[in-house]
Amino acid sequence: MKNQIIMKPSIKPFTFLCLLVGLHFVGMDSALAEEGFLAEENTLAVENILPEKANDDIQQNDSQKDEVTQNIVLKSDRSRMDGKTLIFEYCGNAILTQPGLELTADCLIGKKNTDGSYESITAKGGPAFLSQINPEKNEKLAVRANLIEYKIQSQQFLIRTQAQLKLTGENQDSIEITADKIELNNKIEAARDISATGSPLQVELIKSGVTDLKAKSKKLHFNTKTSNLKLSEDVIANLELGQITAGIFNYNNETKVSSFDKSPGEQVKIIQTKKQP
């Protein structure tokens, strides 16, 4: 009984002392934090500048929202926004992403509309790359050029200067175009419209991994839905039939039906090379 009475006063001050020591360190931490000596405080300061709405947008629903709304994300090392000309520049490892689409370049330059909305974005620099992947259809679009202009509303791409486009679909079917200027209407992925001009303009159609057509011309039009290819002006087409020189050359990649027309003042030439038995 005596022992119990003796123990009490020795335990209480010790507990009180521990409590005080604990409080002391808590006090020190908060004092240091308020003076900005703790690294954590800086991190918090960074996060705190974002309004609640922005944090919600960025952290919670970002990926889902982007998938649905096709939001565009631009990233770069630095940027310049001109309020008078409404031109903005994103330079240094610039990258534009949209669900399934990626555009990279030295600089992404664009113009805003007067109401603040975005009109078009141009990828400049040596060279710019565009890729679009549709995993469901196993389809891949790859573009390389010194200048790629993306018209946001119409989903149109204007590809200029040393332009190369390759569209690969199922069964390794593909179309590859090299031209000065390529216009790609991407609004409906299932029915892409490709127009190209250039001198020289080269096109190669590959079916099931084998070259089906290799041609040169000055103008080209191709629709991915109909598989109709139209080449015009100084066409030299090499296909299984032989080499055809014509003014206009139409070819269907699916049916393999071709038709050609002479250019003014010239005849259509067909050169067949006899195959070795």
Add this chain to the structure above:
Amino acid sequence: MKRLKLNRWLISAIALAMLVLVFQPEEIQNNVQVETQVYDTDYFMEEVVIFQFDINGRQTNTLAADRMEHSLKKDISILNNPLITFARSQSGDWQLNSNQGKLLNNNSIITLDNNVKIEEHVEKDQVQTKITTNNMTINLDTNIAFTDLPVLIESPYYQTKSTGLEIEFDQEVIYLKSDVSTKIYQ
């Protein structure tokens, strides 16, 4: 028993010493606050508005604050809820405000601290672009504002985040210094 009593007094003395130590950091902290907020104020003004004009007599900017305390010796004015307005070349203006601010260097430099907001007004009370950060320095002679801290820019059409920003109000040009990321709403 005597030894126990002695221990009790000893522990109490240590506890008292610890009590002093516990309250010491708070006192230092208070001193720091005093250092950064009060500069031997010589005079103060309330509901103050300062207009700045260029050599042609054109009004370039306006500085308003709920309260301004000035120290002649240190040439510093402490501002409560400062609001700076720059006129845009077209209609509307740029408005910069924060919880606190300091006017330095013969009234040519102003720093805004805590909850800095920059709003681009196209028309009266219609905000087109809103920039948020934690600190901003503005040169009132050149009308250039800059910060090295993280920045958030919001508009109905896009949202941009970056680290570091510079705004040339006369040219209406914004430079984002690093780690720029913009989301364009479709």
